[in-house]
Amino acid sequence: MQAVLNLDIGYLGLCALSVIGAIAYGLLIGGIIRKVMARIQSRIGPPVWQPYLDVAKLFFQRTSIRHGMMFYLAPVFRTVGGIGIYLLIPIVAGMPGLAGFSFNGDVLLVIYFMFFGCLGMALGAGESGHPHAIIAVSRGLSQMSSYELPFSLALIALVAQVGTFSIGGIIEAQAGGIGNWYLFMNPLAGIAGLLSFLGMQMYSPFNIVLAPQEIPIGPPTEYNSTFLGLMMSGRAIFGVAKSALFMNLFLGGATSIPEAMIKIFVVYMWAVFVGAVFPRFRAEQSVRFFLRWPTWFGLAGIALAMLMKHLAS
Amino acid sequence: MQSDGWMTQETVALSGLTRRLEELRGDGHVQLTLMTVTDWLEDGEFEVSYILTDPVLFRTVILGVRIPRETPELPTVSDIWPQAVTYEQEINEMFGIRFEGSPRQGVPFILEGWKDIPPMRRDFDTLKYSVEHYEDRPGRRSIDTRRFVGRVSDEKSFTDAWEPREDDGRERKLADMDGGAAGSDRGETTDE
Amino acid sequence: MKDEKIRRVPERIEPAPPDVLKDRAYDPVPASPRREVDPYCYLGATEVQQPLAYREALATIRNWCRANSLWVMAYGTGCGAIELRPLMTSRFDMARFGMAPRPTPRQSNVLIIGGYLSLKTLKRVIRAYEQMPAPKWVVGLGSCTINGGMYWDSYYTINKLDLYLPVDVYISGCMPRPEALIAGFQELMKKIKQGEANGWNEYLENIDDYKINQKRVIGDWRMPDYNW
């Protein structure tokens, strides 16, 4: 309680600055991704600043509609979810604005807080009354539940080895060179984490939720104008936060802003490059995929962690 | 009855239609491929054609039945071929032929809120309808390509004498139509 | 035409007085008594009057953003839609202009009518157009949208799209090549940047006329009550 009440304006300002920076960076990464995808498809592609234009345009829309209270609130949930999770992750160890509110809880808090935005989004989609939006949510939840399994297994293996849920502690444990990164310390759990991260990022082949060709854009089908702009901002920072979490858990965290930016970018691109070459899975295929190999890797990762712990003692 | 080996064309009286269709179905023509209508305006009759296929022996029968234009009514075949419902619905809409006992008669198929006579009847003047209902943009110029048809076929060669002349009536008909249509041709007029 | 019931939307919008025009360039707020009636196009009643220079600058930025981020609702009603596809692929790549296809009218800015419009389709197109958030633009593709094209004498296709929807840019041809489409979109972007693409405002200003025209051709006007 006191820790929260003691925050001063300066600190909050720093946090706000870092949030804005993260949104900007997230949008920029989005632009780069579009450019990269265009190049892969031998197109010229939009300029890298295109997402800024899109978001600005959406905020400049003259009119917008709403379907009800929850429709109204969903973008708020989404944005709060994105920013909240960003603030709960220490992006750069020891830098005040970039550690945000991470003193409030550990990695479990971060993982569960991820659902906050998704839940709001899903509720807004439900309020819109559009069947396609709800179909997308149904598929998305199915997929989410399945990739969370390997991810939690990887996380459990990690915590078993590191001995703490605290993200700071996890980063500390990986200090001292690439070899200490958890990705290499326990490659099995690392693979499980990498694979489940694909699902988390919802790029192809796991983009059944947004599949524009069959269920027009999924949950945000009915969203427009500022609502959509808010959502895009939320999604941008959410992507950054997820990548940062992955970076902290598996890639040893970051000690400076450029390092964080590079690592986040690399993590992001992993999902993009995989997505560039794989067609979309159906929902049940995706569920089955995550419950097979990534889960086996996760279980093997835990076994390996236990073995290493046993050998150490 | 005409036949060219795999495709047979036959005509049947209205009273024998159902029996003949069932016969054909029993004979192996189990598939109703298409139902279509010809408007013999001059004869005052519609000819409804049922195209039936035998998927085993690759035989096709085109069974035509002529009905008077004044009382365009037929028994449905949807009890034999359920897919006929759609054909019958469409024919009902486009030609105004009623199929007794077919379930979706009178339900719009393509046209929504159509009030005029069924548009596929030959006595329906589509151009007139268009002029009455849809406004044209001034300055439109259109060239009737039918004129070029005749011109191309006029270019005779000395080898024509040896060319097979299967359809002598075709050119004549086209010419008739050309003449007939000339009166309402908006092709080279300018609106307003 | 002998039927007086057809009420004409003026082919050309009469040039408004210069001050009004200037206002319009920056998302004009026409003094329309209709603004409460219109569920989609609520024209910001709470607009705060800022200094002119500020408004001009802001409008420039807005229009530039809008012009460079056109989200397209491609309504492929006829054969014209086939020429839209190459536009998205590697050879022509409309993405380089910031254009992107969008599967729902709620998120689109440009409605492309890709060919002739039968009455049945027209009904849906009107719905789609009305579900788009403002500002929104319509691009008529091919001769069919201009004067009926090869369906000029058909009993079930309209001949002149702008009687029923405000068209900002026509692209002629049967069919127009993708290059022509690009040229058309460039034109639209230019108009947007200059604040001249005001079809959606005209639609609102003349909504009665548009509705009369629409209802006249659409035989069973069974549009849901929320569409006026």
Next chain:
Amino acid sequence: MNPVLFIAVPLGAAFLLPLVRRMGDRAARGLAGLTFAFVLAAVVAWLPALGNGAMLTVTTGGWPAPFGIALRFGLAEAVLIALSAAAALGSFGAVSSRAGRDATSGGVRGLVIVLLMVVGANGLIMTRDLFNTFVFLEIVSIATYALAATGDESRGLEAGFKYMFLGAVASAFILIGIAMLYRLTGTLSIDGIAESLMVGGAGAVPMFALGVVLLFLFAGFLVELKVFPLNGPAIDLYDGVSPAVMALTVATALNASVYAFWKLMPIFRAVDLTLVLMVIGGATFVLANLFALRQSRVRRMLGYSTSAQLGLIVMLMPLAHSGDVSATAVGLLLVNHTLAKAGLLWFAGSVGKQTLVEWKGVLAGSPAARLSLAALVLAIVGMPPFPGFWGKWDALVALSRGPHAWWIIPVLAGSLLEFIYYFRWLRLAHVPAEDAETKLEPTGSLVPAHAFGIIVLGAGLALSSRLVTSSTDAVLTLAGAGLVLLIAGQLPGRLLQFLSLAAVAASGWMLHQAGSLAPTSITGFFMLIVLFGAFTVVLAGIGTPPDRKRYHGLFLLLVASLVLLVDARGPLGFFAGWELMTWTSYLLVAQGQRGGRPAFRYMLFSGAAGFLVLGGILVALGAGVTTIGDFAHLAGPAALWTAILLGAGFAVKAASAGAHVWAPDAYTESPDLFSAFLSGVLSKMPLFGIVLFGTRLVAGADPALIGGTYGPGYALGWLGAITAIGMTLLAALQEDAKRLLAYSSVGQIGYAVVGFALLTPLGWTAALYHTVNHMIIKLLLFLAIAAVINRTGTRRMHEMGGLIKKMPAQYIAVLIGIIALSGVPPLSGFAGKWLIYNALIEKEWYFIAGVLMFASVIAFLYLFRLINTIFLGQLKPRHREVREAPAVFVVAQALLVFAIMGLSMFPDALLRVTTAMTAPFFGAAGVELAADGSVLVSLGYLNAFGVMAMVMGLFAVFFAWVLFLGPKTTKVGQLDIVMAAEEPPAPEEIHYAYDFYRPYKRAFAPVLRVSVERGWSRFAAVLSAVAEYGRRFYTGDAQTYLLYAVVFLGIAAVAVLSRLG
């Protein structure tokens, strides 16, 4: 007054009856009735004097014992005579109000026989003379044959013949035995014989001769008592003779025979026949109950039941005689059986339906009859507070302490079988009016049955004074109010709920005054849970009172039993409370629209759970435990078995995977408000049991045993984890809102079970936190769903939709509920999940942690579905007029919402309580609570207030933004959505709700093929087949029965003679 009168008066009346009959049938019946009434009144008047153990011995004709016939009249005799007189009066009443009374009772002629039967029975009870015993036995037997034969049913005649056939053999044996015994001892006085056998010792009488004598007597009596395998004719008798007659027979002939057997016990004990009798009795108990499973005819089923109960008494008799088991306990069992069985038989007779199928729904129109039947059934299966419970409890406790502890197993197994067929009967009788095929048309009076129901209840309540604790006032208040409301069920529901609220509040005040509400004590903690849950549910009930008339009273009875259970001071109190809770909640579940079958399942599994718990308690009691605190002193295998049995019992009651099949139905089909209580509070009672006993066991256990990673809790942990994931998965696939919540509830209890199974302070803290949290959330969710069901009239989610616009308060309640339940920060569920994961990782149960994390993600699926398909999406046209729930209802929910919000911000407040509770037993807290509100554990940290502050702050910022946007946005109509520019069809067609997670179902198809339900069905089928096969043993053929008798005698001979050493 002289006890001889009890023989003389009926005898005289019997002689007078033919004379009086000349004055008319009415006079004859009057005379008989007066006689029974006189006997009854005289005995009852005598009872107080005999209460202190006084004994009256009468020697007839003035001759002392060896020569004259001695009669003895003590408390036991008085009770038995009173029973026989009461039963005679009752049968008389039941028969005489019947239209065709002559048909089955033999008319007034029959009354003579009835009178003679009473004479015989009373004599048999009182006599102390061996030959006299034989004479009275003959009188009774002949009266029985005669009664059987006077009925007009040919079955009765045949059965009577078979009965006589075997009875003759028995008589002959007994007579031979008596003669030989007289030859050996020179006396016919029972006391004299016993004395001579005892005093003389083995040398005085030739051992072999004695053995032969005893064999004859013993065998004769066993044939007379109709133990297995000789019970065939007796059961046929039930099938063929009027139930009223059978009720009389049970209360007179049978009881007298049993008592006569008891009197002969000293003689039998000359040779140690304890084991022989126990085997015979035990086998009779188990097998008769087993065979009864397949009975489709009600009266025959009751016959098997009588045989079984008799077997139990025979089994316990030698132990009672040797003092291993108190004789009072056996007496209680006998009295309980007599009262209940007579009542049930009259019931069966009055209803007049022969087969179980015909019984379906006959009581639909008569709630009083249903209640009465339920009371009688509960009495006969030995539920508290009926005397049978006390008898069984005392007997079993005594068994557990003696050398025959293993015999508890067949007793419990037989009792469970008894549950099945009795509650199946009750289920059919309870089929509600709308499904019933026929309504009750009693052909006879139900008054005697009701009267015996009340007597048995009164007797039980009188015995319940053993349960006095500090909370007795509160229990009595609640129970009294419950009984009043039960009677006053016709009052308006709102008023009844208001009275209930007052009762709950008053009892809460009393408990507070008695100091039972200290939150840091285990009992106080759970007492608060009970009271809070009851208060909320009743408060909500004022808004939407249940329409069932008996609901209100039963609910208060349930709360009373819960208070009793939680505040129990000893194992007896705990178990009595547990069983009371079981049957009160059973009756409440049966109140639902389709309550019969789900309630039946509920009862079976609850019964099994109860017996497992009882087993655990008995193991502990056998090891010398007297209070709950003593459980800490258990050690070695006793501790282990106690833990295993208690754990298994609580796991069954908590509907752990495998035993979960009762839960979804029970939760779903109960009255809506009760579902909330069932899920919120009742499901916490097994957890209470785990905490109550577990803390003690842990405190007493070897630290090395529970300290390691894979201790005894590991299996329980997996059970909990499998429950959590399995039920969660199933919840996601339900179409019924309540069923979804039911599965969810079961799954969430699985989390708590895992927490407790950890046996670490952190795990227990987590589990307790989760318990409280889950209670609040489930109350909230079930209440909200109850409101929705109440308003829309459907439970199927896909038939709802868009209700957010009509019931916004319910939407908010469900929203808060699902966020909290799913564990999404910042609401309270997260802290619970966080604690459990921390505890699991700390204990190094990694795989269980993985399973639980997976389960918690799947929980999103059903939670989202719950809120989405009901409240979001398309509003159906038929729900346009739906209104919000009543204000009181919303107030009750607001209480819960505030509780959730409070818990979300200050979980440390609750954790302070739970750690204070568990720390003394573990010696450590496991959780560190920092001054700033942070919760620190060995692996992680959480500042719930900080998270809440952050989220609320951000939310405020962005909410302000969209509020600022408000004027710009326009509300559009319900159907104004983008459907490929098409006009949307009806709301029903675009509300995506049915089979919501089809892809998930497809992906999990291989897992979902596993069906526990099918497993239980197979088990039931096998049990049924065994019963069916075994039942063929009774061929209905007199020769066969005689053959059995011969074989039995042969075996008995070997058994008895081998005992001679």
